[in-house]
Amino acid sequence: MPLTNKQLIYTRKPTPSINPSVTSNGDGTFELRTSTFPDPAVDAIPENKILVRMLYLSLDPAMRQWLTAKRSYIAPVKLGEIMRGQGIVEIIGLGKGIDTNKFKIGQYARAATGWQEYALLPTDRNAIEPLGPLQTISTASQASTGPKTNQPQIRATDFLSTLGTTGLTAYFGFLHVGKFDASRDKTVVISGAAGATGMVVGQIARLKGAKRVIGLAGTRVKCEFLVNELGFDKAINYKDTDWKKQLLDATPEYIDVYFDNVGGEILDACLLRANQNARFVMCGAISQYNTGSDFGGAGKSGGSGGVRGLQNYMMIISQRVTLQGFIVFDYVKEYPRALKDLSAWLEQGKIKRREHVIKGGLEAAPAGLVGLFAGENIGKTMVEVASVSGSGSSSSSSHSFGTKAPVAKL
Numbered sequence: 001m002p003l004t005n006k007q008l009i010y011t012r013k014p015t016p017s018i019n020p021s022v023t024s025n026g027d028g029t030f031e032l033r034t035s036t037f038p039d040p041a042v043d044a045i046p047e048n049k050i051l052v053r054m055l056y057l058s059l060d061p062a063m064r065q066w067l068t069a070k071r072s073y074i075a076p077v078k079l080g081e082i083m084r085g086q087g088i089v090e091i092i093g094l095g096k097g098i099d100t101n102k103f104k105i106g107q108y109a110r111a112a113t114g115w116q117e118y119a120l121l122p123t124d125r126n127a128i129e130p131l132g133p134l135q136t137i138s139t140a141s142q143a144s145t146g147p148k149t150n151q152p153q154i155r156a157t158d159f160l161s162t163l164g165t166t167g168l169t170a171y172f173g174f175l176h177v178g179k180f181d182a183s184r185d186k187t188v189v190i191s192g193a194a195g196a197t198g199m200v201v202g203q204i205a206r207l208k209g210a211k212r213v214i215g216l217a218g219t220r221v222k223c224e225f226l227v228n229e230l231g232f233d234k235a236i237n238y239k240d241t242d243w244k245k246q247l248l249d250a251t252p253e254y255i256d257v258y259f260d261n262v263g264g265e266i267l268d269a270c271l272l273r274a275n276q277n278a279r280f281v282m283c284g285a286i287s288q289y290n291t292g293s294d295f296g297g298a299g300k301s302g303g304s305g306g307v308r309g310l311q312n313y314m315m316i317i318s319q320r321v322t323l324q325g326f327i328v329f330d331y332v333k334e335y336p337r338a339l340k341d342l343s344a345w346l347e348q349g350k351i352k353r354r355e356h357v358i359k360g361g362l363e364a365a366p367a368g369l370v371g372l373f374a375g376e377n378i379g380k381t382m383v384e385v386a387s388v389s390g391s392g393s394s395s396s397s398s399h400s401f402g403t404k405a406p407v408a409k410l
Helices: 063-069 156-160 165-177 196-207 219-229 244-251 266-270 315-317 328-347 362-373
Strands: 003-010 030-035 048-060 087-094 108-111 118-121 126-128 135-142 188-189 212-217 234-237 255-260 274-282 324-325 357-358 380-384 403-408
Touching: 003 362, 030 362, 048 108, 048 156, 063 324, 063 362, 087 156, 108 156, 108 188, 108 196, 165 196, 165 255, 165 274, 165 328, 188 196, 188 266, 196 212, 196 255, 196 328, 212 219, 212 244, 219 234, 244 266, 255 266, 266 274, 266 315, 357 362, 362 380
Parallel strands: 188 212, 188 255, 212 234, 255 274, 274 324, 357 380
Antiparallel strands: 003 030, 048 087, 048 118, 048 380, 087 108, 108 126, 135 403
């Protein structure tokens, strides 16, 4: 009997925010549909194809841009297509011609499946990449007050965060674009600091010898996490009425490296505190993604849509500030060296993980993405599509910081 496969199809453009409804008769951005795949227990898998089952689906801020951006580093998702995405999968079937020395039944991998429960993939590394032999299945039990962050053993879900695009973005953005040098640079400021990328940037800054590491986040709990768990020197809640005064007080020697994940007013405020020859690493602009602009197209008014432009741009001239955007794929040839550093730091406990795992199966992905923009997460956001044990997804739609994740060797 064939496998029933749930898929989330991109059916309506955001207006400008994502509508998380997935019903076929609603007005949601995505629609839940089903397809079928061969049952590996009784059916032959197509030649040179790998059948995988999604376990953990990554959710990332860039997904909002993938829906409407006209001119970007990647083509937008087309209406009617399965929503683009990657996750941690289990290999459950192999077609003829597959190299069984590289791919094995039961093996875990990182794969670009899109938003669906099952996928048939080619062996191209861009489609699927094995994580290596499993050691065990570990349970990262989390207390209600927050997870234990000092868990150095590498888990499969780390390949969606510290050892995935998130960690690589932090690594190359801070060290290559930001050109951090402890002999010269004293103060590092990170916006969106409690997010998946920001928290890794701050930890790299600490272990590389920054005198001051300052993070901006949107809740008291997040700020306490940055200081108490990750060792930031100062965390500022940008929702406080005096947050700009706090930023001024926290940067007595100005800002040498600023890692921007949010754009908007916070970027402008940090420009006022820029040191001479400061480097501003332009990684993201999550505060601007739902403004109605199509990012590279005409925008609502034939210009920039609702995106907030820089107001303090004169500081770029007077302080000789460098603002540089980047895409992590620019550094793909240097991934091995970066992953060697990141995995060592993770195993040594010098970088701590934090995961925000959403229960509820595939259907929970759209609401989880909306929650990401609402700041509901601390650390890396992912959806548990199916449990590791194979018993299926949880019926709960509540957010959780806990996860059962397989432990993998690099």
